[in-house]
Amino acid sequence: MKKSITIIITFLFFTSSFAQNKFGNPEVDPIQIQKTFGDWSVYQSKKIMLSRDFTAIDLNSKEISKEAFLDQLANGNFIPIRLKSEDSVYYYKLFQIQPKSDTSIKATINQIGFDAYKNFEMEGKPFPKFSFKDLNGNLISNESMKGKIIVIKCWYIHCTPCIREFPQVNKLVEEYKNRKDILFISLAEDSPEQLKTFLARKPLSYDVIPDMKVYMNEALQLNSFPTHFILNKEGMIAKVLPNFESLEVALAKESKL
Known part of the structure; x- marks a missing residue:
């Protein structure tokens, strides 16, 4: 019985690790980067461009649409982190905002997510009469x-x-x-x-x-x-x-x- 439990636990750990590493590991520690608003702000301004083309990954390491990703940033409690990859390939993953994080982080992300979602909705449509x-x-x-x-x-x-x-x-x-x-x-x-x-x-x-x-x-x-x-x-x-x-x-x- 103990052997079966060990096998199951090992299997679950392996599949979880595979899901986490399928797209690469975070390029920064998702918890550490939330320690101060300044740390997050510098990282976000240099590394996160929501207007670019990227593969969107949810909290459970599943690929989702860019639209769904931006919606969760605008309305949820998530922080986007880039995963390690080639320079020309971009993977952004959602991580939970920690309870003790500066509230300005969530407010800023919600606003950035809202603006990015609104901009994304305009793409593919005719430019208004001009x-x-x-x-x-x-x-x-x-x-x-x-x-x-x-x-x-x-x-x-x-x-x-x-x-x-x-x-x-x-x-x-x-x-x-x-x-x-x-x-x-x-x-x-x-x-x-x-x-x-x-x-x-x-x-x-x-x-x-x-x-x-x-x-x-x-x-x-x-x-x-x-x-x-x-x-x-x-x-x-x-x-x-x-x-x-x-x-x-x-x-x-x-x-x-």
């Missing part, structure tokens, strides 16, 4: 953008993270300057006068469209800035992204399709 003039008087519309990959940056002049990434997005425009099938435009909340004064000090290499607050609030329903869109050549939303780092990766992929 016809506006940029600061130079050029008309930009859904029709004029057909047949091209469109990169759209949504921002406003008092958004510190939006302005901080100007040098990076300007460098991205320079990198793709020979690609006539890729256009960079930006939607800004501010008036033409405010933008011209501001951009004289801090140039942006995108075509800038002013007075977009209502459009961004109502048509795009944005509540987080900056937000970047990549539209494919059919005018469909290929990606919705929260920062330059994820934009750079996604555009490199889309530009090769």
Whole structure:
């Protein structure tokens, strides 16, 4: 009898270990990383990009859809950790948030999960009807953008993270300057006068469209800035992204399709 119990326990341990290691081990200790909000925040900002393509793993080491994964981050009590893998392969796994963890960790993850879920839902849908003039008087519309990959940056002049990434997005425009099938435009909340004064000090290499607050609030329903869109050549939303780092990766992929 004792021998049978030992065999069963060994089997259960083996299968549990297999499920845990099938996709790799966590790259950081899921409990240790929750010790302080600062530790988690640094890790999350550098290692977790929910807008990228990744394989989603639940608490029981089962593969789930990205949609289900983001929903659990938005509404549950979980922390996402990347599993060890090749640099180009991403596995994100859910781990339970510990009872004694800083409550700011859960609040931040729920908000990040909510924003990522909302962005994910927009992907694969047509970009809302669009016809506006940029600061130079050029008309930009859904029709004029057909047949091209469109990169759209949504921002406003008092958004510190939006302005901080100007040098990076300007460098991205320079990198793709020979690609006539890729256009960079930006939607800004501010008036033409405010933008011209501001951009004289801090140039942006995108075509800038002013007075977009209502459009961004109502048509795009944005509540987080900056937000970047990549539209494919059919005018469909290929990606919705929260920062330059994820934009750079996604555009490199889309530009090769």
